[in-house]
Amino acid sequence: MATADAVLVLTGAFDPTADLVIEELNRRGTPVFRADTAWFPSRLALVASLDEAAGWGGTLATDRRSLDLSAVRSVYYRRPTAPEFPEAMSAEARSVASAEARRGFGGLLSALPCRWLPPPGRAADAEYKPFQLRVAAESGLRVPRTLITNSPEAARRFTESVGTSVVYKPFTPIRGTLDGRSVAVYASVLTADDTGDPSISTTAHLFQEWVPKAHEVRLTAVDGQLFAAEIHANSVEAKVDWRSDYDSLTYRVCEPPAAVATAIRRMLDRLALPYGAFDFVVSPSGDWTFLEVNPNGQYGFIEQATGLPITAAICDYLEGAGPA
Template sequence: MDGRPVLVCTEYEDATADLVIAELNRRRVPVLRFDPGCDFPAPGVLTARLGSGEGWGGWLTVGERKADLSAVRALYHRRPSPYSADDGEQEARFAAQENRRGLGGVLGALPGCLYLSHPQAIARAEYKPAQLSAALRAGLRVPATLITNDPVEAETFCAAQPAVYKPLHAGAYEVAGEPAGIWAAPVGAGEVDGAVRHSAHLFQARVPKVADVRAVVVGEQVFSARITAPPGVVDWRTEYRNLTYGPSVCPDGTRQALGRFLAAFGLDFGAFDFAVTADGGWWFLECNPNGQWAWLEEAAGLPITTAIADLLENGASRHD
């Protein structure tokens, strides 16, 4: 692969990554796309050597494509599959951990490489308790929040104000064998029961919002889209067919706070969700360090693909 390549780590079906790869191809930037969890140890082959130079060198080969590890300009860590192995329960666990720490460790230690964002930074930022406290420290408005497995505490919290329940992790979930989502939903004190004891639960004061905003931060740029759902909808993701979109201007104070938030985690990308109140206040709900944005680009006229491709092509980061 001639020139300094961009590595794109993501699952096979990723329309968001497809947009960025197409733009890099248009610019004639070499790209090696692969899914570490599926493409390694076959068809992927890693040969990484550490000598007296600046760091890891060698090659990553996937099929007929080959990248010089010492020349990688950027790694776009999108949504790769988890590391896994073939047969044998104990052997599979061992191999998966060796792959994660071997291939994953090398990819996380490439010399002179921009990370969008670094896999370890993304992993740290996926914990909502850490996000909420970081948002407060950055100067963002955060609704009152309770995390508990105590039904009495949960009932007391939900009786004190209108409240919602939110999952702490948006993992895979099925109902009757079909994929399903667990969304934020209103919860009253009378709905709290002993099932709360079975796991940690996140309860939050319900913001009296008039709209939502998804703010996508790419490097130093902020792209904001106002999302309007039907009245009474708590989580706009349950109403995709009934949403309207438009560009929104991020307030200066919020823009600066977003930069502080990302810097605290060492990220160069974040998809932030805010609830907007009638007085124009932006209330922080969460940040997805690998959040979706492709559908907003056309709906709200936001040039996010260009911004990401610029960052990957230039290979320079404020966290270098």
């Protein structure tokens, strides 16, 4: 069955966030073609040709459905996984095939004249925390004092100069298994003695001043619309990093201060992103401090807890015509 004028959803086999968007698009009667880049090349066939006047056209097909590439209205780029190749291929052949798939298959998709949420290249740039912190400050958001270093002595001096505890957080999510148990590295509060640890020298580390908090805020921005929810932590662990104890959290819809809202939109314009999941600390005096933005962050738990219409806003964007 051919699918035209569709939203192409690129994501893995299990993605509850993508499921929310697909269900809403289905309810609206908008055609959807869901695929994972892991299906290429064994379960996903690509045939595309370039016409000087019409541009790229062709099909992307599984054994059951095909997508008219010339009529893709938008791409929802969630969390696709890497292309998979036969185990019989040598490591060298897989390496070449992977590079060719990235530049050929991925390059063809990026050449389609439609809107993406988010654009993969821009999202990849925005995921660098040093870059987003700089852009946040330049856009008018309050940011915590921050140090990036592999020097234990520099980390200790930074902690002493801050005068309070500091927070260590990894640059990227770190999850895995240890002794058969699922484990994750969350933000942690450190003292000057902790930041003198010799293991800091093994790689880059991010340290920030501890900002006193009344609560935190997850603010999801979609095409200029801002959906903000207070996150109140009710356990010791969650007060440092709320991701460590979801069961202890309560939520409340809120409105960002006008200056913060303006700075958020300015930051997204500078990053050229239509979507961002922002995290803020709100102090007891009401000041908002930017922590980070995830250009493809999860939002379903916020929508479920608060009723904020984030899925609808995403679908409105995906149903729009032409590049953003």
